[in-house]
Amino acid sequence: MAVLSSADRAAGCAKYMRDLCAARETIGPALKADLQAAFNALDAFMDANAAAVNNAIPLPARTVLTVPQKARLLEAVIFQRYISGA
């Protein structure tokens, strides 16, 4: 999978901002362009390291889970590490 298109990156960052607003979280001195740059950088990072993330999943999960299911697994790990109880 290649990096997201510009339109998808914009849509993803827009959703991120809406989620932050819904959670009533305060954002420090960062502008829309700063958040977009951060989103784009993480998208590029995921693209460059997708194989490594996949290889970190042991068998049989690596072959049993679909790509969307692996994505949700990664989301669950990140949530538990950094968001839950934060």
Added chain:
Amino acid sequence: MGAFFPADSEAPASNYALLNSRNGHPTLEYDAAAEWATNFTGVLPRNYGGGGLTVTVHWMGASATSGDVKWGGSIERDNANNHDLDADAYATEQTATGTANGTSGKVTSTAITFTDGANVDSLAAGDPFRLKLARKAADGADTMTGNAQLIAITVVET
């Protein structure tokens, strides 16, 4: 001249600001990525002297404590035997940009000025009218992250 509040908003068919609240204060939420707008209907008081109007938007950043919001206001005169109200007929949009307060929850007031005549769609004293207010989220001058929360609009003669 008058004031409008979130409860007075009239949503267009799509891409409209959303009603919400913050600590019990009713708000209209304007998205940071897509241009959302809403309409307000009023009547220009009979004491209007032709000096033009200043529309002041009172708003907060929902999550941001920096960055600018660009507001766009446009007026449609709805007097007798004028526009067919089955279609929008707003005058040219006028804009103004304001900066979010450095403290979350504090209000910023941003004034949009309309000169008399074409800017206000030739609005005259006693005329019904609509005011459309949009956040120009796609404009490069609009830099604030997250929603802009409108709490009130005041309209005075300039």
